[in-house]
Amino acid sequence: MELFWAPRTRSFYALWALEETGLPHEKIPIDIWSGQQDGADYRAINPMDKVPALRDEGVVVTEAPAICAYLADKAPDSGLAPPLEDPRRGAYYRWLFFAAGCIEAAYFEKMSGLEVDPRRAGWGSFEQVFETLAGELESREWIATERFTMADLMVAGGLKYGMMLGLLEPRPVFDAYVARCTERPAYRRAEEINEAALAEQG
Ligand SMILES: N[C@@H](CCC(=O)N[C@@H](CS)C(=O)NCC(=O)O)C(=O)O
Known part of the structure; x- marks a missing residue:
């Protein structure tokens, strides 16, 4: 490989x-x-x-x-992924694709100063993307299942990138989640x- x-x-x-x-x-x-x-x-x-x-x-x-x-x-x-027949595969796919389709686009919106109509943009808006994520992470340790998966790698990696670039306002829920993911060996x-x-x- x-x-x-x-x-x-x-x-x-x-x-x-x-x-x-x-x-x-x-x-x-x-x-x-x-x-x-x-x-x-x-x-x-x-x-x-x-x-x-x-x-x-x-x-x-x-x-x-x-x-x-x-x-x-x-x-x-x-x-790092729930098995194929496992119902948790749904949440796993959901957040993996959310990282690619929504987090990435939300950063582009912010960095370019785009004015988007949230009903037309597939990611909604920058605010919607990060409010949604914060809401999910308030009650959960990991984004998709009860353990770290590749969805966490993509979501936490995306959040870390936004923090590094100063695109995200500091939020304890994101800080704690990113710390959990990035303290992994x-x-x-x-x-x-x-x-x-x-x-x-x-
Ligand atoms: N959608 C791609 C994005 C990859 C990407 O943007 N790579 C950048 C570096 S961060 C790159 O290779 N840029 C070189 C270029 O566009 O010429 C992915 O998720 O892998």
């Missing part, structure tokens, strides 16, 4: 997911600052010219939440890998 990645990018989700599963893999750095992602070799892997991408015996998966879901299913004993290992790659880049 190969991960095509660049440090301090959305590749971090995939890096963290690989550390959670412990699946053996090779990391292939893509220098997105020099435009390596635009070359024919990488474009054959991801015509979107974006990292991360995962290649597993010829199977290519792009899009961070899809990579997370794929990896969780590749490591069923990790408990797999998160710490992924962060070390990220930092080491950045240091190497100079």
